[in-house]
Amino acid sequence: MSSTDFVILEDCPGYKLDMFCIPKHYEEDLDHVLIPSGLINDRIERLARDICQDLGPQPIVALCVLKGGYKFFADLLDKIKQLNRNTDESIPISIDFIRLRSYADDQSTGKVEVLGADNLAGLKGKNVLVVEDIVDTGRTMEKLLNVLQEYQPRNIKVASLLVKRTTRSIGYKPDYTGFEIPDRFVVGYALDYNEYFRDLSHICVINEKGRKKYAKKD
Numbered sequence: 001m002s003s004t005d006f007v008i009l010e011d012c013p014g015y016k017l018d019m020f021c022i023p024k025h026y027e028e029d030l031d032h033v034l035i036p037s038g039l040i041n042d043r044i045e046r047l048a049r050d051i052c053q054d055l056g057p058q059p060i061v062a063l064c065v066l067k068g069g070y071k072f073f074a075d076l077l078d079k080i081k082q083l084n085r086n087t088d089e090s091i092p093i094s095i096d097f098i099r100l101r102s103y104a105d106d107q108s109t110g111k112v113e114v115l116g117a118d119n120l121a122g123l124k125g126k127n128v129l130v131v132e133d134i135v136d137t138g139r140t141m142e143k144l145l146n147v148l149q150e151y152q153p154r155n156i157k158v159a160s161l162l163v164k165r166t167t168r169s170i171g172y173k174p175d176y177t178g179f180e181i182p183d184r185f186v187v188g189y190a191l192d193y194n195e196y197f198r199d200l201s202h203i204c205v206i207n208e209k210g211r212k213k214y215a216k217k218d
Contacts (some may be wrong), residue, residue, distance in 0.1 A: 127155055
């Protein structure tokens with residue numbers, strides 16, 4: 001489990017954009033930087049250590065939830081590989097990538113379809129680490145875990161870079177959390193808004209102008 005929760009409070013003002021290098025094409029679309037990239041990097045290093053201490057030296061299957069999770073996934077595995085090279089015990093890791101498609105069943109409870117994995121049947125008896133970018137309400141992750149349990153893994157742990165505090169939450173908490181954040185619309189570090197902002201290094205709060213500018217056109 002994560003050693004200490006990193007909680008960003010509701011009244012946190014964040015950081016002014018001009019304190020950091022922000023791509024020119026996004027400067028007018030953001031309100032502030034919520035989590036700088038350097039802080040993200042350091043926090044991921046600690047999560048990697050927690051995961052190695054908890055799960056090592058047993059082999060794990062790391063499942064990346066695309067698209068938003070790819071950056072966190074790559075950086076987390078890099079940190080784990082560094083620990084593998086520099087500690088007495090190491091963790092063998094195999095990787096796979098999945099995408100989720102959510103759909104409503106006659107406007108009742110939604111269902112989740114898992115796409116893209118080579119063979120989920122191969123998870124049987126394995127230790128699985130699901131890596132996600134953000135947990136919002138928790139409903140999608142809870143449904144994904146129910147799907148994965150059908151394949152009888154030995155155990156499943158979840159690492160999420162962000163967990164959003166929201167009244168819509170069902171109360172689900174990942175095993176490893178990078179940052180707990182207020183209910184704000186965040187982008188950057190592979191988190192997107194209609195496929196924009198994935199190329200932004202910091203996690204930022206988008207402003208109203210940005211939301212209108214990049215809204216889907218009918």
